[in-house]
Amino acid sequence: MxxxxxxxxxxxxxxxxxxxxTSGVSTASFHTGSARFDGEWxxxxxxxxxxGLGQVVLGHPEERAxxxxxxxxxxxxxxxxxxxxxxxxxxxxVGLDTLADGHGHGYLGYANLALSMLxxxxxxxxxxxxxxxxxxxxxxxxxxxxxxxFETYPGEAYPxxxxxxxxxxALHDCALGRPERPFMPAWRQAxxxxxxxxxxxxxxxxxxxxxxxxxxPRGSGTAxxxxxxxxxxxxxxxxxxxxxxxxxxxxxxxxxMREYPSEHIGxxxxxxxxxxxxxxxxxxxxxxxxxxxxxxxxxxxxxYRTTELFxxxxxxxxxxxxxxxxxxxxxxxxxMTTASSEWSRHCRRPT
Amino acid sequence: xxxxxxxxxxxxxxxxDLAGASLLDSLGFVEGLLAPNGTQRLLLFPLACxxxxxxxxxxxxxxxxxxAALVFAPWxxxxxxxxxxxxx
Numbered sequence: 038m039x040x041x042x043x044x045x046x047x048x049x050x051x052x053x054x055x056x057x058x059t060s061g062v063s064t065a066s067f068h069t070g071s072a073r074f075d076g077e078w079x080x081x082x083x084x085x086x087x088x089g090l091g092q093v094v095l096g097h098p099e100e101r102a103x104x105x106x107x108x109x110x111x112x113x114x115x116x117x118x119x120x121x122x123x124x125x126x127x128x129x130x131v132g133l134d135t136l137a138d139g140h141g142h143g144y145l146g147y148a149n150l151a152l153s154m155l156x157x158x159x160x161x162x163x164x165x166x167x168x169x170x171x172x173x174x175x176x177x178x179x180x181x182x183x184x185x186x187f188e189t190y191p192g193e194a195y196p197x198x199x200x201x202x203x204x205x206x207a208l209h210d211c212a213l214g215r216p217e218r219p220f221m222p223a224w225r226q227a228x229x230x231x232x233x234x235x236x237x238x239x240x241x242x243x244x245x246x247x248x249x250x251x252x253x254p255r256g257s258g259t260a261x262x263x264x265x266x267x268x269x270x271x272x273x274x275x276x277x278x279x280x281x282x283x284x285x286x287x288x289x290x291x292x293x294m295r296e297y298p299s300e301h302i303g304x305x306x307x308x309x310x311x312x313x314x315x316x317x318x319x320x321x322x323x324x325x326x327x328x329x330x331x332x333x334x335x336x337x338x339x340x341y342r343t344t345e346l347f348x349x350x351x352x353x354x355x356x357x358x359x360x361x362x363x364x365x366x367x368x369x370x371x372x373m374t375t376a377s378s379e380w381s382r383h384c385r386r387p388t
Numbered sequence: 389x390x391x392x393x394x395x396x397x398x399x400x401x402x403x404x405d406l407a408g409a410s411l412l413d414s415l416g417f418v419e420g421l422l423a424p425n426g427t428q429r430l431l432l433f434p435l436a437c438x439x440x441x442x443x444x445x446x447x448x449x450x451x452x453x454x455x456a457a458l459v460f461a462p463w464x465x466x467x468x469x470x471x472x473x474x475x476x
Contacts, residue, residue, distance in 0.1 A: 363418030
């Protein structure tokens with residue numbers, strides 16, 4: 038029956054993704070036609086696999102010994118210079134080598150969220166020093182950003198990426214038992230300008246120098262921000278979810294999410310994936326996590342039904358994957374379908 | 389369509405759904421569609437269309453056909469049950 042999802046499937050799916058990432062995923066695994074996007078997809082695969090595996094380990098501690106090696110390996114590959122070569126090419130310097138005095142490289146917030154998840158699961162991880170340095174560098178850049186936004190690539194800044202940066206800092210501090218950073222209330226206020234008052238959705242792009250939104254607000258960016266902000270500010274995540282919820286489409290019990298608000302007609306791109314009749318693939322996939330995190334079981338079931346219909350689950354009780362997912366799609370679906378607030382129960386107590 | 393034919397078609401589509409999923413998976417469906425190699429796409433694209441057609445039919449069209457065949461089965465067996473009076 039489509040949409041029926043027993044909890045033990047999480048573990049089997051985690052093993053499927055663990056197998057996929059340990060088999061080796063690289064930029065050569067993707068052929069988007071753009072070297073930057075091939076790199077981003079490899080980066081995204083390791084990022085989402087690390088997050089998803091971490092969430093499954095936190096929810097199923099009995100699987101820790103079997104899944105942690107894949108999680109470690111995924112995080113290690115995520116932080117190899119080769120994996121983020123798309124950022125190096127854009128900036129002309131290696132993001133991880135210029136943490137102390139560099140700027141920009143907003144995509145590193147994604148890597149840091151994965152490292153912070155690993156830190157929470159395994160406080161003694163060899164990645165801990167890098168997680169500390171990355172967190173401090175991103176926190177400094179976010180605190181210094183005049184409009185709560187710094188660049189991902191030269192001349193390109195994206196509010197959803199800043200939600201990842203904020204989430205990664207908060208999860209790092211949770212893992213270490215540290216209080217909220219003093220700049221966070223001001224950042225939260227600055228960030229709220231990127232929420233479209235009319236639709237309740239987050240603008241996908243903005244000008245870092247002026248804070249002016251660029252282009253329409255969108256479902257895919259809003260949905261991923263609902264997920265990442267849940268680590269930093271649950272109220273803000275919930276506010277965005279209220280807007281995202283209005284994008285839901287229900288067709289014969291199958292749930293989908295519109296990429297653009299009703300007054301906009303837009304096409305698909307590398308962020309949204311294909312957009313068919315206004316419905317976006319990425320928005321639909323990321324909304325799985327948003328619905329789960331905000332206890333919207335009815336929407337989650339409808340979205341998952343659609344995922345099963347078009348994703349085509351294969352495998353057995355020991356290992357599962359989606360036929361049409363590929364390495365990136367499966368890693369994203371693992372992270373999105375296993376998202377929960379379980380992490381907050383594992384925060385270290387403040388000393 | 390008779391109930392017999394609807395069930396046979398349903399079984400065929402369901403089997404194609406199962407076998408097609410495994411076949412596409414073993415052929416590397418997503419990687420193949422994204423690959424710059426055109427010949428792989430030429431094979432995968434029609435196969436994927438046929439697969440998704442059978443999958444959608446299995447879940448939506450065929451159950452409706454089977455129910456319709458079941459509802460009309462008595463009429464097919466005995467058309468006189470619902471025949472209109474002959475006005476001569």
